[in-house]
Amino acid sequence: MSISTHIQRLWSFPGGLKLDGRKQLSNEGPIESAEIPHLLEIPLSQHIGHPAEAVVKVGDTIKKGQLIGHAQGAVSAPVHASSSGTVTAIEERLVPHPSGLPALCVIIETDGYDRWDSCTPLISMDDPQHKNLHALSAEQITDKVAEAGIVGLGGALYPSAAKLETARKKATDTLIINAAECEPYITCDDALMRNRPEEIILGILLIKKIVGARYCLIGIEDNKPEAFKALSDAITGYERAIHEHCEQTIEIIQVPTRYPAGGEKQLIQVLTGKEVPTQGLPMDIGIICHNITTAATVYQAVYRGEPLVSRIVTITGGAIKKPQNMEVAIGTSIREILDQAGWDKSRVDKIIMGGPMMGFALPSIDVPVTKATNCILVSEPGELATPPPAMPCIRCSRCADSCPMSLLPQQMYWYAKARDLEKIQDYNIFDCIECGCCSYVCPSNIPLVQYFRYAKNEIWDDERERNKANLARERHEFRQERLEKMKKAREEAARLRKEKLAKKKAEEKQKAAGGDGEKLPASSHADLIQEAIARSKAKKAQQQAQKRNTENLTEAQQKQVDEAERRRKKR
Amino acid sequence: MSEYFLLLISTIFVNNFVLVKFLGLCPFMGSSRKLEVAAGMALATTFVLTLSSASSYLVNQYILIPLDIEYLRTITFILVIAAVVNFTEMVVHKTSPMLYQVLGMFLPLITTNCAVLGVALLNVQTGYNFFESIIFGFGAAVGFSMVMVLFASIRERLASADVPEIFQGAPIGLITAGLMSIAFLGFTGLDKGLH
Amino acid sequence: MLWGILAIIALAALFGLLLGLASVVFKVESSPVVDQIDALLPQTQCGQCSYAGCRPYAEAIAAGEAPINLCPPGGENTVQALADLLDVEVLPLEEEEEAHEGPIVAVIIEELCIGCTLCIQACPVDAIIGAAKQMHTVIESECTGCELCVPPCPVDCIEMVPVKQTITTWHWPEPQYDVNHTPAGNIFTTIDQVLAENAHP
């Protein structure tokens, strides 16, 4: 059933939570711009897939937007310098990751000029009717997106070029732009929609052109009316441009506010009623889903030629004096942007990157902002929960009722604790999107999401070990065969030699027997040995004799020989 | 016909072989650690029970009574059961080697399993005819299997329960079996009531 | 009395015949269980189970001669998997020497190596490349950490190094914070570094 121009009805997803959005803290006011930091630490792996490989050397002077790490392999994304300066080091530095482990970063000392590298936009800005958009081919735009290092900014961090490429090949008829932003506190998409709606619309047109989708839907939660209005006005503003390039206009639909409506699978289910097949992709049902910030970044890459070097970050929480949205260069240390926003150090309880439902606690604040940083939440005591120790599970099934994927967290928890990895896969643990609803509603305060992450990792580790063991077995068996073959070859050679020897001896004996008939036929064993000894003594004597052919030497040669003799004796 | 149905109900629920008559406890406790193993064991026991119940009736009716050597009943029954068990062992070994490897120790045990011998002897004692003895054997087996599978599923869940150290494994299994038999006492008097 | 004995003998003969027939019909070839056990073993071929490699150990287990807890590299998981497969009790692993947490890999110290190829012959999975009098090195991805190459080396230039954990191999620890065993200290996300700094800047 394809969707007609206007959506007849909205579907809904099971479970989910009614959360206090707490967005009013930071959704007013313009997008501030952060100062240029003194030092930039740009991690080389800010995306899913192979990390980028550094192309600059220590000491190079680089300009803003210049490539510092090119992509490796099919699924990878390049990394660019977010300000001009000199590369002072390429080493392992702390990066925002729950493990607190370091990763390879390019360290740039900025010179403050912030000079842009030569940017090559594909289309010029001053083209009101956007006629020349026709001239552009889908491949050109995709290459530009790949070259600009654009990744899914909704949190998935999947290189967008690869995703668009596969979507273009498959029959994708619906493009969904995810502007739901269901996590509490986070308002960076909201700020973008209010302040730069035209960038978003043009970005969407570009993506629609690449993917060749017939319909385009923007899903936005109904708790952001101002953003909805700003986007609708922008759509009417670009009415003619939209009609120019696609039959169906861009529809913007308000979905009910319920966490996790912003999940890719949940938004698809709400807008189209379709379900993404398990372990499959939205493309399998002809849909592709992109975050709204990613669309705006595509606009910047194509229309302004700027790679992805900065990001809008919401800085909010009880301990922040003035919560706001700030455009920050990637690589800036979080400590600097917190100082800029102003935070009351004595009332800090938790510092979290991302939202309170799916974000993680930062190991330290001297870590850089990366492409994934959409929000820094600095909470005051009492604002976020520090749950008491977990009590045993009483199987009340509130978690199962709240699970948007209708899984059974209480059973999965039971088997995760018992490390029964087959049974937990029977309960489809890999369909869990780690949204946190089950941990939220659990009356015994059990950290269910951490149990499920732990179980998933254990299963992956098991598989990796299984493959390693199989490989080791194959190598071992191959080695056994090789040794077998070598032993056989050696035996073969020994047998051949013995045969040859026996044949030779038979001939000798036969010759000897032929010479003096009356010699005893069976020469006893001892005689044979005597003969052998005699023979070898003769040979040695003969060798000894012509060891030193020094008869007709010239005078000079003779002196040299004596010289060598003396040296040899001395040693 | 309702009389056969009543016999079946009373053998399965009212005087269940494991929980009320306490026969066949060693395979019940021994191979109920995992559900698949318990199901395999239950299947094998059902096969053996029904077959040996029928064949022991025939042997008794057409060999022991005519030759009036009833005093040899127990030995011949054991012989019959041993034959049936060996036959089953071969069938299981052929059909699912995995089950055979896992059941390994318990399959010959069925020979001396008191439930199997119990059925054969009870058949003769209560004077069931051929069809009734098959129903009785089958009912006993279904009762045994049902309780075995339920018990195994509970024990599998108890495997990761926070049971105190000294009670883990068999002790908690026996307590659970005790509670199950008390629950089954709820069925007492059902067959008299149904009459 | 006589009839009784005769009847039993006849019955026994009859059943013997029947069983002989059945055993022919239900002939069974070699038992596939050995392969299943072998599939669970970590294949390090290290011989710490006093058998010449994983396959012989699997055959010993299948034949019932060897207990299931002789495999230190496999550790707790292998014992658990074998116990599940064979439905036997989970025996605790004998921990003689200190168990190194995390996988280990052999590394050849290049300065000391004299190229004697003794370790190459000792390695059960050909994970060491090199030739006589040439530099030897261990292929890290292939090495199973079985430590068989350490003793034969005349100049002791092989060391066992734990594999370093990176961001991609790190994973969430099992949650330990429940009411029965509450760990010391505050488990939650108060970042000690930041708070210590702020409390007394």
Next chain:
Amino acid sequence: MFVAQSSPFLKPELSVSKMMLVVLLALIPGIITSVWVFGFGVLVNIVLAITFSLLFEAVMLYLRKRPVKVYLRDNSAFLTAVLLALALPPLAPWWLTLVGSFFAIVIAKQLYGGLGYNPFNPAMAAYAILLVSFPAEMTTLWTAPVMLGGHESLSLLQTLNYQLFNQLPEALTLDAVSYATPLDVVRTSVINGLASISEIRSTGHTFGMFGGIGTEWVNLAFLAGGLFLLKKGIIQWYIPVSMLATLGFFSLLFGSFELDSNPSPLFHLFSGATMLGAFFIATDPVTAATTPKGRIIYGAGIGLLIYIIRTWGGYPDAIAFSVLIMNMCVPLLDYYTRPRVYGHNVDEEQP
């Protein structure tokens, strides 16, 4: 080392002890009507049961080296004690409650690992063991409902005196005080063919307006408590509705063609401990099934078993046995009634 707390970081104010407290709150109307109808024995039982249970729980937790205070405050032992007390006969002697509490807390719960691990409902396991081991005390010590008249009702002191020291006031004998429960009367008369329903109704001792005399009000109070729990969301509708519907359906089915020997559905629903069983005992989350489909089958199973045992079985009120038997089937039910997960066998329903 930096020990990370995993997301989510938002938590509503909720805990197991609060949930159990709300359940206890919902029990209060039922308790008050019981005391009003059946005398102070019920109250004495409750107090005794609570003290014994908490004592046993504390001792067991100490022996198992578990933090005693934390677990005691989760009110689960408290709730088990009250449920057990409400199931015991009002004049039950003190040692009956002691043995009952011992079995409920020590054997049926703590030996399995305490809260959350016991496969059998502790209160019902204890009740079943008492019913089987002390049939005399469990069936004869019921007191007549107050609205029946003609029976002396004992004051608090007299009840205490009887229950603790087995002494009755001089004028009274046990028969004068005790009374056969409606279910027991119906069962003994019908099974042995002594009298038909209409004859029993005429005696006026057994049938009240819509259920057993006296017990109908107690059941009504528990029904009210149960509906309160449903509204507060502590329990879901699956188990009570499916249990009561099955019980009603079968009593209607069999009642329709043998009117004289089978009591009406209302009688079944509002006598004995049906409502207490449906809303408070069967819905114990630890021992009940967890999936919606599983819960419907679990409730239906209990309803059917209650009807079978009450009509043909050997015991008058079969709540305990039915719950225990269905508890045995819970692990299988949970495994085979898993809901369809998002994205699984998706092709047919795709709009």
